[in-house]
Structures are given as C-alpha cells and as structure tokens.
Amino acid sequence: MSKKDPQALVKQAALQLFSEQGYFNTSVPDLVKASGVSTGSIYHHFGDKEGVARALFDSVVERMQVAIEEIQQKHLSVPEQCKAIIELLFVITENEPDLMRYMLHAKHAEFLSDVAPICSSSPFKKMRSIVSMGMKTKEVHEMDETVAAAAVFGGAIRLVQMRLDGVIEKNLLSYVDEVWFCAWRSVAI
Amino acid sequence: MSKKDPQALVKQAALQLFSEQGYFNTSVPDLVKASGVSTGSIYHHFGDKEGVARALFDSVVERMQVAIEEIQQKHLSVPEQCKAIIELLFVITENEPDLMRYMLHAKHAEFLSDVAPICSSSPFKKMRSIVSMGMKTKEVHEMDETVAAAAVFGGAIRLVQMRLDGVIEKNLLSYVDEVWFCAWRSVAI
C-alpha cells in the first residue's frame, strides 16, 4: 500500500535520481517516468520541483533523527553512544548510499534555498549534545563543544564522503574499530 | 595586466558566482555581466560552460597543491607539517571562502562529470602521504592510511564546512590549537 501512495513513490524516485545524477540534472519529466506519477499530480502535491526536494529532505532528516534517538535510549555511556553513531553512519552509507548522499549533499547542491545547513539540523545537534554530555561526566576533555564534536565524528564523516565518492573500495564497517579508536582518543581524558 | 586577461576575468567571476549561488544557478549571461567578457569570447576560450568550471577547478587545485608543497619543504617533522596544513585550511577559509567552498563542493555540485573526486586530487593525496610518512617514522600509529588521514584532517575539514555554511560564527584560527590537539592525539603513538 505504501507502493500506491503517490507522494511516497515520488520521494522514492527523487531520492534515487537526485542523489545519483543531481537535482539540476533531474527534470520533472524524469521524475514522472521513474515514479509513474503524472506531472499534474506531482505539482498538486509538492507545489514545485523544489517542494519535492524539500519534502524528501525532511523525511531523510526525520529518519536519521529517529535512529539517533534510539541509540540515545539504548546505550548509556557517552563513548558507547558515540561509537554506535559512527556505526550507524557507516551502516546507512553501506545499505542506503542514496539516502546518506542526499543528506550530506542536499545543502550544498545549490537548491533548498532557505533550509538550515545540515550541520545545524537535529541529528547533528544530537551528536554535539552527546559529546557535550561527555564533558559533564568528565569523560571528555573540556573544550569548545563544536570542536569536540568535529573531532569525534569528523573522521567518520570524512570516510563516509570518500566512500560515497568511490574513493574507498572496502566496506566501511571493516574500519569501525580503527575509526573509533582514533575518534575517542582525540577527545578522551 | 592580469586584470585584462579575459580568461582570468571569467574565472574570477565564475569563482564568486559558482560558489555563492551555485553552478546551475549561474547562467552564461551572468558570467558575461560579472566578468565584462562577451559570450563569444567565453565560448571561444572555454568551449562550453562546463569548460569554465573545469578550468577554474584546475586552477584552484593547483593553487592548493603549491601551498601544501611549500609546507612540505619548510616544516621538517610530520606533526609540524600536519599542523601547518590545518592552519592553511583555516587561513584559506577565512581569507578566500569562495575558493575553499568551490574546492570542497565542486565535485558534489553535480557537474564536472568525469573529474576525479576531490578527495583523490593531489592536495588530498599529499595529506595522506604525510600521515603515511608519520607511520614510517613511528610517530603515528600503524593503521590504514586513509583512516589515519581522515582522523587527522577530518575534524578540521568538518569545521571548515560548518564555517562555510555559516554554522560557526567565530574565526576558525581561534580554534587551531584545540583542533590540532585533538587531531594529533587521535593518531599519535
């Protein structure tokens, strides 16, 4: 039944096309062909092409946020939460590269004019707040919160970007332990 | 006289327009207005619009590569070289944000079809090779070269991206010491 909801069909097609060929290289007729939904219906539901990108972005961020919240509930210690997030980033990159690509590039892809940059969207805020918690519990060196979050997750995000760009051939999950080792050492007391 | 070279004028205008509004939101007539060079002349020199982006990208990477080579010659120790590169990234971000933005986003901006991803271009290769040298001199933990490079520079690059996105308000140079502290601890023996 989710297969018959035109909004879902369009977003699904858009995720693939936008992330593989880019937003500007994807025309509305392309979306029509890939989704099986008509031009009129797309405009009726999303207003314009940017509306599709916007709705898709909201879905993607929402999805990511839920995954991070699950981690925050399961894992108690700060380092465990951080490691779980790195693993999550890697798993999503491997299993749903289009989703990860869209989330990371959407802001820089020159559309979605007035959406806040991804780094200030809620999943990334959560990452910062976890690291910040680590400072309160004296597990993480006292320092600027943003710098600490960048230190912990920057390496992993960099690897994700390289993997999505095809620079890294191997499955990212094989690097989890090494990456985590570096990430935690960079800020741990 | 550099002000009269049409190629330089076009690239200069393109750097600003592409990085501020994006490649696809910049038309050739926009380039004509901003550069003062005519349509015919632009097509004569660059072939097509993508040719402008390509030539600009080459200039930017070349420029970055020269800066990193200078560092490799001046600073002898591996950690000093790494720190100098982080400082370089921050200085360029502060002084020439358009240049840094273009270098980081060009590949993901959905054009420049067959250019290698930025992470495999020569400045980034040089970063990896410096870290790799650190392993030989036993200053850096033995581990995957790519992971180590991501650990050392990932945090800094993340901060650069956030600064360019307007998420960070303060001058990045004020973070150099903290960033360097984290970066080096993450891989140092």
Add this chain to the structure above:
DNA sequence: GTCTATAATGAGATAGAC
C-alpha cells in the same frame, strides 16, 4: 486527486561581422 496536452520562459550554444 489524477491525468494529458500545452504554454512560456530562459537556458546553452552558434553565426558571422569586425
């Protein structure tokens, strides 16, 4: 709500004088 057919715009690219 969904569809087909169509309009209107503005883009990339070219022609050809100078």
Add this chain to the structure above:
DNA sequence: GTCTATCTCATTATAGAC
C-alpha cells in the same frame, strides 16, 4: 580574438478534462 545578434530546445509550470 572579441563582439552582438540570434537560434534552438528543454525545462518548469499551468490549464482544464475526467
């Protein structure tokens, strides 16, 4: 090498039947 004027065409978006 540089310029102006122009062509061609794909794109976004709308109209209006069902």
